Amino acid sequence: MTGSAGTSLSTFFKQADFASGNLVAVLTTQPLDRLLDYKAPEGGCSVGxxxxxPLGPRKVLGCVWGKGAGGFDLSKARSVMAVLxxxxxRDEMHQFLTRVADYTLTPMPAMLRLATRAPGLMDPPSMRKVFRRGAGQPKRRTDARDKVIAxxxxxxxxxxxxxxxxxMAGVTPQVVKGLLPEGVVREEEAPxxxxxxxxxxxxAGKDLTGPQAEAATVLRGRVGAQAYSTTLxxxxxxxxxxxVYLEAVAECLAxxxxxxxxxxxxxxxAEFLDRVEERFGAKPAEWHSGVTMTERRRLWKMVGTGDAQMVIGARSALFLPFQNLGLIVVDEEHDTSYKQEDGVHYNARDMAVMRASLCSAAVVLASATPALESWVNVQAGKYHRLDLESRYGPAVMPQxxxxxMRIDKLPANRWISPQLExxxxxxxxxxxxxxxxxxRRGYAPVTICRACGHQIACDHCDSRMVEHRFLKRLVCHQCGETKPMPDACPSCAVEGKLAPVGPGVERLAEEVTERFPEASVAVLSSDLFGSARALKEQIRTIAQGDTQIIIGTQLVAKGHNFPNLTLVGVIDADLGLQGSDLRAAERTFALMRQVAGRAGxxxxxxxxxxxxxxxxxxxIRAILAGDEEGFWQAEADxxxxxxxxxxxxxxxIILSGPDVQEVFATAGQMARATRPLLEIGAQVFGPAPAPIARVxxxxxxxxLVKAAKTAPLQAALSRWLGGVRVPPNVRVQIDIDPQSFW
Structure with missing residues (x-):
């Protein structure tokens, strides 16, 4: 084994076969800056x-990238151990990973890790014992048995x-085995x-209205053309x-x-899977953090062979090895969760368009409040646009x-106005x-001591800890650190003086319980559910109408359908307008319009x-007026x-490290060496402490680097960063097209 100094990581992926003993270049998932040369195994191997x-004493995953560079004693080369x-x-996937790497300035090994995020890929094919629902019923019912059946x-x-x-059931394996003799659970041998x-x-799909049918026909045509297109x-x-877009899915599958x-x-x-099953007679494959490790590996392999026709997934599903991808739908395309902000920094909406262009696929970006970027691309003629201007059936948009609130004077620690009540x-x-x-999650965003003024902060971050009264703990929303709520102030040790400042959903729930004691109340916040299954069950319960008052964070604004919900009350409509985020207005507009749309x-x-x-x-005036086109035009201007x-x-550019002086010194060195950026007309702002300066x-x-739209930013950034010596303890992260500035 040796490094392939002469083999570029971005060399075009030419299909080639290598006989046993031939030298091949392998890209591994390890953080190395080069390809590694190995001898092809017995039986040979091919590009891709x-x-x-072997890498030292370890076995690691890799992908054959091309012909080895050679130029060394071949007797020292080690052999590929196995072909998976x-x-x-495929060539399309290679091009996609390479272009994302070039755009985001991410090392190729990190891209390969992102594209192989399935456990057990290196395990040999085998049979296993699996358990599934049988036809029997238990003779004896217990809570544990009921959990397994559920x-x-x-x-x-x-x-x-x-x-x-x-x-998943929260029981011991013995409980599962105890259901075997009664046929409640079946044990099988399976691949x-x-x-x-x-x-x-x-x-057959659902009956569509005239505008829906027209839009569906257009989308079917674009998918059927089997050529690249993007439609908002x-x-x-x-x-x-x-x-409407399920009709496009039907055309794609056909x-x-x-x-x-x-x-x-x-x-x-959960709701979406039910709709797909109703439409196509079977459930699609799922890819997200709530899926079991076994299912993740199965999906990864089946996608590659074409045995998974449709995938419903989170943003990382975009990097699955599809055999013949014909359609990508980005639902709620404006949502900020499509931006990955650790590891590989990418925006799944934008990368979906890139991937589709490489495999002649269609893209559908669906939203009631599109991102300004998508609106501008429509105006520029890069994207098509289809509009559905009225609700389905008899439903109409809410008033x-x-x-x-300057008129409705509220007493201290009250958040619901008399009119809303x-x-x-x-x-x-x-x-x-x-x-x-x-x-705002939790009970209160700040806990302050009324004796000395101390605000309880995270020990590891420059961030205030948030009280989560339901959990009886303080939580840092930056690093996840938790600790019990203290009885005495950590600073002055005075007891009984710690007080919450400001509302979170838990504090709002406390007020609702006090003011509406007869009401059934549900709180929807991501931190209150131990599993995706529990959250889905709560949403189903609400949709059935069993809850009178729902209290929620932005989780409730995304696509849920509660037929009996007729009133939405936004407690603090001004919250998102605070701060200096350049997208604050756009995000507030979208969030308010989306959450209001849950009503009626x-x-x-x-x-x-x-x-x-x-x-x-x-x-606020634009939200109330509903003048979406006017808002986007003004925001664009x-x-x-x-x-x-x-x-x-x-x-x-985010620098981080344990020694604040070393981090600032490195940042200062970078700020003094900006010639490659100045040559393309870019501006460099900083260095400055991040808004949350310790995490x-x-x-x-x-x-922060700002440049013209047509400037070759990535090339200039590469030259700039390549000329700076970064100490081992300092980490440098690059975020192209940042969505947040914390």
Whole structure:
């Protein structure tokens, strides 16, 4: 084994076969800056094959990238240990990984890790014992047995290993085995990875309205052309965008190609999977953090062989090794969760367009409130656009009004205005549901000592700890550190003086319980559920109408359909307008319009009330007026004048390390060596402490690079960073097109 100094990581991926003993260049998942040369194994190998290779004393995963460079004593070269029993990497996937690496300035080994994030890929093919639901019923019922049955019933015909089933049910393996003699659970021998049930694209879909049918026909045509295209499907909340793009999925499957639907939130998958099963007769494959490790490996392999026709997934599903990808749908395309902000920094919406262009696939970007970038691309003629301007069936868009909180004087520690309380009570009398929205998790954002003024902060971050009263703990939302809520102030040791400042959803729930003691209340916040399954079950319960008052964070704004919900009350409509984020107005506009759209999605009329201390703010006025085109045009004009995205380019440089002086010294050195950036007309701002200057014990310093839209930013950044010596203890992260500036 040796480094292939002469083999470029971005060399075009030419299909080639190598006989046993020939020298091949292998890209591994290890953090190395070069390809490694190995001898082809007995039986040979080909470009794109996934292989196991020795690296020192370890076995590591790699991919055959091309012909070895040689130029050394071949007797010292080690051999590839095995070729994996899976589909080889296709040329399209190689080009995609290479272009994402070039765009995001990410090392290729990190890209390969992202593309092989499935456990057990290096394990040999084998049979295994699996457990699935049997036809029997238990003679004796216990809570533990019921939990096992509930998991099996929820996941339909899926099979599990003994440990997976026991862990998901929260029971011991003996409980599962105890259900075998009665036929409640079946034990079978099965290959480790099986194809997914086939979907029927010819099955009839729901009856579509005239505008829906017209949009579906256009999308079917673009998918059927089997050529690259991107279409922005803009439809008001409740307009049936999902049913329209499922018609595009049907066309894709009918052409024998694969479809990928990206969703921004795991909680959305349960309802969506049911809709897909109803439409195509079988459930698609799932890819997200709530899926078992066994299913992740199975999906990765089946996608590569074409035995998974449709995938529903989170942003990382974009890097699965599809055999014949024909359609990518990015649902709620404006959502900020599509931006990956650790590891490889990428925006899944933008990378979806890139991938589709490489494999002649169609892209559908679906949203009621598109990102400004997508709106501008439509204006520039790069994307097509289809509009659905009315809700499906008898439903109409909700009325929207602002409640001026300067008039409604609230007592201390109260957050619900008298007017909003009156409307909630009216809905309770009618048997309807109300949603109170506050985009702040926990009980209170700050805990302060009234004796000395100390604010409880994280020991590892420059961030205030958030009280989570339901958990009886303080939580840092930056690093995840938790500790019990103290009785005495950590600074002055005085007891009984710690007080919460400001509201979170848990504190709002406390007020709701006090003011509406007779109401059934549910709190939807991601940190309150131990599993994706528990969250999905709560959402199902709410949709059935069993809850009178729902309290939620932005989790509730994303695509949920609660037919009996007729009132939305936004507790603090001004919250997102604070700070200097260049996208603050756009995000607030989208979030308010989205959450308001949860109301009145059935036959009953909906109302959205926004509590605001500045109802005359241009963004609040635009939200109430519903003048979306006017808002986007005004926002685009401001961004164009400032030369910021999408009319300019930005890159965030984040330096971090344990020694604050060393981090600042490195940042200062970088700031003095900016000639490569100045040569392309770029501006460099900083260095400056990051808004949260310490996370997990690491001090953080930021620089911001701003350049013209057409400037060769990545090449200049590479030259700039290549000329700076970075100490071993300092980490440098590059964020092209940053979405946040913390």
């Amino acid at each position: 094959d996934f292989v196991i290779v 029993d899976c589909a080889p990497m 998991v099996l019933d929820e996941y339909g015909g899926l099979s599990f290993t003994l440990r997976e089933l026991a862990d 480790r990875d099986l194809p997914y049930p086939r979907l029927n694209p010819m099955a 499907l803009k439809g008001v909340t409740g307009s049936g965008k999902t049913e 052409k024998g190609r694969q479809a990928l639907v990206l969703l921004p939130e795991i909680a959305l998958t 929207m009004r602002a409640l001026d 009156t409307h909630v009570r009216l809905r309770m009398e009618r048997g309807e549901q109300s949603l109170l929205f506050l985009n 999605r059935s036959e009953k009329e909906g109302l959205a009330l926004l509590q605001s201390y500045q109802p005359e703010h241009p963004v 401001e961004r164009r004048q400032a030369g910021v995205p999408p009319f300019g380019r930005m890159a965030g 997990r014990g690491k001090h953080r310093v930021r620089l």
